[in-house]
Amino acid sequence: AQSVTQLGSHVSVSEGALVLLRCNYSSSVPPYLFWYVQYPNQGLQLLLKYTTGATLVKGINGFEAEFKKSETSFHLTKPSAHMSDAAEYFCAVTLSGNTPLVFGKGTRLSVIA
Amino acid sequence: KAGVTQTPRYLIKTRGQQVTLSCSPISGHRSVSWYQQTPGQGLQFLFEYFSETQRNKGNFPGRFSGRQFSNSRSEMNVSTLELGDSALYLCASSLRQSGGYTFGSGTRLTVV
Numbered sequence: 001a002q003s004v005t006q007l008g009s010h011v012s013v014s015e016g017a018l019v020l021l022r023c024n025y026s027s028s029v030p031p032y033l034f035w036y037v038q039y040p041n042q043g044l045q046l047l048l049k050y051t052t053g054a055t056l057v058k059g060i061n062g063f064e065a066e067f068k069k070s071e072t073s074f075h076l077t078k079p080s081a082h083m084s085d086a087a088e089y090f091c092a093v094t095l096s097g098n099t100p101l102v103f104g105k106g107t108r109l110s111v112i113a
Numbered sequence: 114k115a116g117v118t119q120t121p122r123y124l125i126k127t128r129g130q131q132v133t134l135s136c137s138p139i140s141g142h143r144s145v146s147w148y149q150q151t152p153g154q155g156l157q158f159l160f161e162y163f164s165e166t167q168r169n170k171g172n173f174p175g176r177f178s179g180r181q182f183s184n185s186r187s188e189m190n191v192s193t194l195e196l197g198d199s200a201l202y203l204c205a206s207s208l209r210q211s212g213g214y215t216f217g218s219g220t221r222l223t224v225v
Contacts, residue, residue: 034213036216041218041221042218042219043117043119043203043216043217043218043219044203044205044216045216046213046214046215049213090156099169100146100158100161100169100171101146101148101158101205101214102158103148103155103156104155105155106155106156
């Protein structure tokens with residue numbers, strides 16, 4: 001069965017600083033990987049996804065993530081944090097078949113002015 | 114195009130009652146999944162429906178059930194509510210799994 005580990009339940013960065021949110025997965029077959037963002041009292045919004053092909057994927061709002069099979073990682077980065085990036089971020093994995101999304105516990109990102 | 118619509122947004126119920134939540138997927142999406150989100154357990158998969166058939170089921174008691182109609186709209190029902198059922202219930206629809214899921218804003222259920 002697949003699983004996701006997000007290192008750090010809370011990350012705090014200064015406005016303009018690099019954002020790095022860590023995600024490691026466990027899967028017996030090549031996975032599909034996703035990052036979602038959740039703002040207070042809202043649902044989840046898809047930031048980006050990796051299925052096949054290019055391992056560096058770009059998403060919305062300036063975020064990107066790199067799939068590293070050797071490290072079983074899919075870390076999310078953004079070069080310069082903005083106050084509006086403050087939210088909860090979830091990494092998720094599913095297998096290339098009819099299996100449900102499995103989510104990490106989430107990382108709450110705070111941005112300090 | 115319209116997103117995933119969940120109704121109602123907020124709900125307060127008493128222990129022992131039952132509740133029905135509704136989800137209308139994006140037009141053309143035939144897969145609908147339900148998730149429960151709580152501070153302690155995070156996001157947990159409840160079930161998935163595809164073309165009116167339950168395709169996957171999570172590890173929840175039989176009090177949690179769902180169904181999907183021919184227009185792809187889905188409902189989930191929780192019977193004999195317990196305090197621990199208080200959560201945000203999220204519905205997500207998908208055209209295909211590799212494309213990711215689009216989530217609704219959720220229904221916040223409070224059991225008192």
